[in-house]
Amino acid sequence: MKTIYFNKxxxxxxxxxxxxxxxxxxxxxxxxxxxxxxxxxxTLIELRTDKSSANITKIRDSFNQMNLGxxxxxxxxxxxxxxxKFEKQNSNDPQFIEEIKTxxxxxxxxxxxxxVENVGPKVSAELLRSGVIAIALxxxxxxxxxxxxxxxxxxxxxILALFHDVIITLGVFSVFSLEINLSIVAAVLTxxxxxxxxxxxxxxxxxxxxxxxxxxxxFELTNISINETLSRTIITSVTTLLALLSIFIFxxxxxxxxxxxxxxxxxxxxxxxxxxxNPVLVSLKVSQRTIVKEEKE
Amino acid sequence: MLYFxxxxxxxxLIFTLIISYFTISNFTNVDDxxxxxxxxxxxxxxxxxxxxxxxxxxxxxxxRLQSKVLEFKKFFKDKxxxxxxxxxxxxxxxFDVENSKIEDVKSLLDDDKSEINPYFQQYKSHQFNxxxxxxxxxxxxxxxxxxxxxxxxxDQAIEIVRRRVDEVGTNEPNILKRGNxxxxxxxxGLDDPGRIKSLLGKTANLTFxxxxxxxxxxxxxEKLSFExxxxxxxxxxxxxxxxDNLMDAKPTMNNQTNETVxxxxxxxxxxxxxxxxxxxxxxxxxxxxxxxxxxxAPEVREPIIGGNGQISGNFTxxxxxxxALLLRSGAxxxxxxxxxxxxxxxxxxxxxxxxxxxxxxxxxxxxxAFMFYKYRFxxxxxxxxxxxxxxxxxxxxxxxxxxxxxxxxxxxxxxVGMAVDANVLIFERIKEELKNENNSxxxxxxxxxxxxxxxxxxxxxxxxxxxILFFMGxxxxxxxxxxxxxxxxxxxxxxxxIARLITAYYVIKNKHKEKLI
Numbered sequence: 185m186k187t188i189y190f191n192k193x194x195x196x197x198x199x200x201x202x203x204x205x206x207x208x209x210x211x212x213x214x215x216x217x218x219x220x221x222x223x224x225x226x227t228l229i230e231l232r233t234d235k236s237s238a239n240i241t242k243i244r245d246s247f248n249q250m251n252l253g254x255x256x257x258x259x260x261x262x263x264x265x266x267x268x269k270f271e272k273q274n275s276n277d278p279q280f281i282e283e284i285k286t287x288x289x290x291x292x293x294x295x296x297x298x299x300v301e302n303v304g305p306k307v308s309a310e311l312l313r314s315g316v317i318a319i320a321l322x323x324x325x326x327x328x329x330x331x332x333x334x335x336x337x338x339x340x341x342x343i344l345a346l347f348h349d350v351i352i353t354l355g356v357f358s359v360f361s362l363e364i365n366l367s368i369v370a371a372v373l374t375x376x377x378x379x380x381x382x383x384x385x386x387x388x389x390x391x392x393x394x395x396x397x398x399x400x401x402x403f404e405l406t407n408i409s410i411n412e413t414l415s416r417t418i419i420t421s422v423t424t425l426l427a428l429l430s431i432f433i434f435x436x437x438x439x440x441x442x443x444x445x446x447x448x449x450x451x452x453x454x455x456x457x458x459x460x461x462n463p464v465l466v467s468l469k470v471s472q473r474t475i476v477k478e479e480k481e
Numbered sequence: 482m483l484y485f486x487x488x489x490x491x492x493x494l495i496f497t498l499i500i501s502y503f504t505i506s507n508f509t510n511v512d513d514x515x516x517x518x519x520x521x522x523x524x525x526x527x528x529x530x531x532x533x534x535x536x537x538x539x540x541x542x543x544x545r546l547q548s549k550v551l552e553f554k555k556f557f558k559d560k561x562x563x564x565x566x567x568x569x570x571x572x573x574x575x576f577d578v579e580n581s582k583i584e585d586v587k588s589l590l591d592d593d594k595s596e597i598n599p600y601f602q603q604y605k606s607h608q609f610n611x612x613x614x615x616x617x618x619x620x621x622x623x624x625x626x627x628x629x630x631x632x633x634x635x636d637q638a639i640e641i642v643r644r645r646v647d648e649v650g651t652n653e654p655n656i657l658k659r660g661n662x663x664x665x666x667x668x669x670g671l672d673d674p675g676r677i678k679s680l681l682g683k684t685a686n687l688t689f690x691x692x693x694x695x696x697x698x699x700x701x702x703e704k705l706s707f708e709x710x711x712x713x714x715x716x717x718x719x720x721x722x723x724x725d726n727l728m729d730a731k732p733t734m735n736n737q738t739n740e741t742v743x744x745x746x747x748x749x750x751x752x753x754x755x756x757x758x759x760x761x762x763x764x765x766x767x768x769x770x771x772x773x774x775x776x777x778a779p780e781v782r783e784p785i786i787g788g789n790g791q792i793s794g795n796f797t798x799x800x801x802x803x804x805a806l807l808l809r810s811g812a813x814x815x816x817x818x819x820x821x822x823x824x825x826x827x828x829x830x831x832x833x834x835x836x837x838x839x840x841x842x843x844x845x846x847x848x849x850a851f852m853f854y855k856y857r858f859x860x861x862x863x864x865x866x867x868x869x870x871x872x873x874x875x876x877x878x879x880x881x882x883x884x885x886x887x888x889x890x891x892x893x894x895x896x897v898g899m900a901v902d903a904n905v906l907i908f909e910r911i912k913e914e915l916k917n918e919n920n921s922x923x924x925x926x927x928x929x930x931x932x933x934x935x936x937x938x939x940x941x942x943x944x945x946x947x948x949i950l951f952f953m954g955x956x957x958x959x960x961x962x963x964x965x966x967x968x969x970x971x972x973x974x975x976x977x978x979i980a981r982l983i984t985a986y987y988v989i990k991n992k993h994k995e996k997l998i
Contacts, residue, residue: 230829278679298829304820307533311955318953325945333938367888370950370958374895374965377946381939385906388935416909419855420902423848427898430844431891436836438525439891446895 188414190458191407194466197459201348208355215358220365221269221301223315225308227252229268229284230260230299238292243268246291250284261437265298273302315369319350322376330380334387335474341464342383345456349379353448367442375449378424382417382457389413390465394472402470406462421454483926483985493978497869500876507879520879523886524667525957526834528827530674532666533659534642534681534817541634541815542622546574556597562586573621580616587613590620601625631661634814639664642817644810645680664817672826676803684772684816685807687724689755692766692778693717708774708794716768716775721758726751730808732801735791741801743792745808752788760784769794771804823956837890844894845871852901856908859984859998863904866980870900873971878964886960896968902939903976906932911998921997925988929981936976944969 221228233243240257243266247255253271260267274280281300288295303311323346330339350372357364389409397405410417425447432443507519524531546569553576557564563579564586578586590611593600598607598620606625611618622630635658642664646654655667668677693702693715700719707713730745747755759767759781768778769792777794796804849867853860874893878885911928918924947969950962991997 278675278682282673282675296826296828297824298826300822300824302819302822304818306535307821314953318949321953322946322949325949326942329942329945366954366958367961370888370954370961373946373950374943377943378899380942381902384938384942385935388938412913413909416902416905419851419905419909420899423851423901423905424895424898426847426851427844427894430840430847431894434836434840434843435891435894436833436840436887438833438887439836439840442888442891 187407187411189407190410190462191403191466194459194463197455198463201352201456201460204352204355205348208351208358211355211358212351215361217354217358217364218361219312220363221273221303221308222365223308223312225273225303225305226269226271227273227303228299228301229281229297231266231268231288232296232298233264233266233292234294238264238266238295240266242292243288246288247284249291250287252284265437273304311366315366318369319372319376322373323347323350326376326380330384333384334391335470337465337468337470337474338387338391340468341461342380342387344464345383345453345460346376346379348456348460349375349449349452352452353445356448357445362444363441365441367439368445371442371445371449374446375453378450379453379456382420382453383461385416386410386413386457386461390462390470391475394470394475398472403466406465410458410462417454417457421450424450483922483929483981483988485982485985490982493982497873497979500880501869501872503876503879504872507875518879518882520875521882521884522830522834523884523889523957523960524669524823524830525825525887526830526837526885527669528672528825528830529667529669530671530677531821531823531956532668532674532678532681532819533821534664534666535820536631536634536638536662536664536814537816537818538631538634538662539815541630542572542627543569545630546572550574553597557586560585560589573619575617575619577616578618583613583616586618590618601629628661635661635664637814638817641811641813642666642681645806646677648806648810649677649680651677663820670827672824674822674824678819678822680803680807681817682819683807684813685724685810686770686772686812687727687808688770689721689723689758690716690719690768690770691721691758691762692768694765705768705770705773705775707778708771708776714768714775714778716770721767722747722751722755724808724812726754727808730805732796732798732805733791735793738793740793741796741798742794743796743801743805743808745790745792745805747788747790749788752786755788755790756784756786760786776804833887834890837887841890841894841897845897848897848901856998858987859904859908862980862983862987863901863908865983866904866975867897867900869979870968870971870975871897873975874964874968877967877971883963883967884960885964886957888957889960889964892961892964892968895965896972899943900968900972900975903936903972904980906936906939907976907980908998915998921992921994922988925984925997936973940969940973 240259244255244257247257247268247270255268255270257266257268259265281297285295285297323343326346327339327343330342353372353375356362357368386409389412390406393400393405393409400408428443428447428450431439432447435443503518506517550567550569553564553574554567562582562585564576566575566577568575589595590598590607590609595607598609598611600607604625606623608623608626608629609620610623611620639656639658643656646656646666646668651668651671653669655665657665659665666681668674671677700717702715702717704713705716726747728746728748730743733742733744734740735742762781763783764781766778766780769776776792779793792804849864852863856863871893874896907929910932911925914924914928914931915921918927944966947962947966951959951966954962988997
């Protein structure tokens with residue numbers, strides 16, 4: 185197979201990644217994330233209407249008359265399905281949902297509540313906290329694992345790649361105001377696992393090649409390793425993306441955000457294994473001595 | 482890496498077949514209990530309600546402190562120690578002790594064998610912590626004392642919740658403790674939790690108290706409003722009878738008034754108390770109070786001696802049924818708040834299953850086709866491993882009766898996509914080995930050997946993520962972590978035992994063929 189000179193573009197792609205990370209952070213800080221009811225508290229109702237009567241404006245108007253705080257209404261999948269979210273949650277009042285349903289039926293005709301989620305402020309705060317802890321914990325566990333398995337230069341590269349993927353994925357969610365809910369946390373954790381997986385495969389090869397070729401510079405060596413593992417990288421990301429695309433397209437509305445986050449994560453994860461993890465090895469001047477020294481100890 | 486003993490081949494086959502059997506058992510009806518296991522569907526797939534209840538322990542704490550104050554008064558009286566100015570303030574008891582006895586009181590409270598402030602050896606903690614300033618003492622629950630109190634009220638509450646849910650008769654409810662002040666209620670198949678919510682939302686403290694004619698009652702009086710909000714009445718604080726003495730309650734029709742009422746019968750103690758009180762109170766109005774609201778306050782026309790009575794109060798048949806149910810199941814020790822509710826209708830659940838299965842099938846076909854295109858014969862081997870992987874995964878989930886959720890299905894699909902990675906790593910490595918090695922058996926063998934650590938590394942990272950998710954996530958997300966985690970294990974099995982076995986047979990048979998892979 186023809187060798188591709190990935191290493192020629194280390195610099196330019198690092199600059200690009202830097203820009204993307206900064207842009208993502210700017211968005212995350214100034215625009216923030218669009219938290220769903222899981223993390224913000226409030227009520228979510230997925231409803232299905234009779235074909236004839238309803239549109240977003242009508243539904244929003246009738247909800248606005250009920251004094252429920254901020255109301256957002258969105259189409260959900262097809263024309264007759266909508267998701268309504270509002271701040272107020274009053275799950276202690278057993279009639280709360282029933283009353284909304286009656287009022288809504290009066291103004292727009294028959295509705296069917298397909299899903300109701302009602303999350304109190306205490307629970308949403310806890311869910312948010314445990315979500316953040318889960319992500320932090322998984323990053324820490326990966327760090328620990330890679331630290332045990334590799335030399336610190338490799339760990340640093342892998343971890344930087346992980347942060348890169350997570351930050352940019354969240355950045356995309358911020359830019360497009362996509363909803364962050366519990367399943368996105370699951371997606372982010374899986375991204376962390378996948379990105380690590382991808383990096384480890386290349387790093388294993390780099391280390392093997394370091395032993396094999398004493399006099400090849402790390403700049404060249406990373407490129408050899410990337411090329412040797414390239415077909416695996418491509419095949420695996422293609423099969424994973426095929427599976428994810430199938431969820432995204434056919435898996436229903438509820439899994440859309442989840443699969444989208446994963447798709448982004450797999451793309452960034454594959455990219456960062458090549459363009460973040462490896463340049464770190466180059467700039468840390470990893471050589472045969474790095475691993476030989478470690479092994480002697 | 483290519484050698485398999487006969488025993489090993491045999492055990493791999495048996496194991497795969499047995500586990501796969503459980504996969505199939507999901508789609509068949511077998512009478513045997515052990516062999517007819519089914520995967521449990523999560524609430525998001527079968528429809529149903531998830532309620533998280535939190536006990537409001539404040540009133541319990543106050544109640545407990547009040548009774549503790551009574552205990553203290555009696556205790557110190559017996560010990561001949563003068564104490565006064567008992568106040569309950571900010572969840573603590575404050576009182577004053579005569580000057581000469583301060584040290585005595587301290588040692589009584591601090592003693593490991595203290596009767597009044599029990600010491601729990603295993604937790605190294607008294608029930609109460611105390612502070613002493615001059616003659617004043619301040620006691621509050623220690624952390625452990627509070628945990629003990631919360632646990633006991635949680636135990637009581639969960640029992641009452643269970644009775645109420647059972648009485649409504651939903652199928653297979655799941656009622657679990659969460660922490661020390663929460664109860665999780667899962668109600669499969671229930672798409673309108675309104676009634677259950679209103680039943681769980683009531684403490685159902687029933688008392689009978691006389692309406693007070695004069696305000697100078699020895700027990701004191703309180704002002705309560707009627708259930709329908711129409712008016713208020715002054716009620717004696719003396720409790721004639723409480724719901725604890727109730728044996729049974731059911732909705733009935735009162736023939737004279739043609740009204741729906743709740744008839745109740747009392748236990749012996751209750752019947753006696755009730756008989757005595759109503760004998761003395763003929764002509765007075767007896768208020769029936771539920772959770773601090775008067776349901777009705779009929780006049781006592783004659784003593785009620787038999788221990789049977791009726792509660793009237795503008796009931797519909799439904800509300801009478803619910804009240805009777807609440808009275809039968811008993812009062813909660815403290816109010817419950819619903820802090821999280823998730824309800825999925827049955828047809829959304831069905832749609833989700835269909836969408837999930839659809840995307841699984843399509844994802845599977847795409848991956849299988851791609852693998853065949855890339856590797857031809859070895860693609861078939863990888864695909865065979867993939868199929869057995871799926872059977873193993875679903876089989877294990879069935880065997881352990883794990884709960885399958887929508888994200889769980891996503892986890893299976895993702896496993897399909899990622900599972901081929903291991904075989905890809907191996908095949909690519911073998912291709913590289915074949916470039917420098919003419920003996921294909923040696924090349925295959927070292928291809929397997931050299932890729933092994935990489936494959937382990939790669940799978941362990943994903944496994945770490947799955948384990949963390951399992952412990953941190955809840956509900957549907959937990960379902961995802963289970964399928965993802967189990968998927969990794971079945972992937973490794975199918976790659977290293979099934980795919981390698983077939984590869985080994987093939988390579989050994991065709992070792993002289995050019996361009997094996």
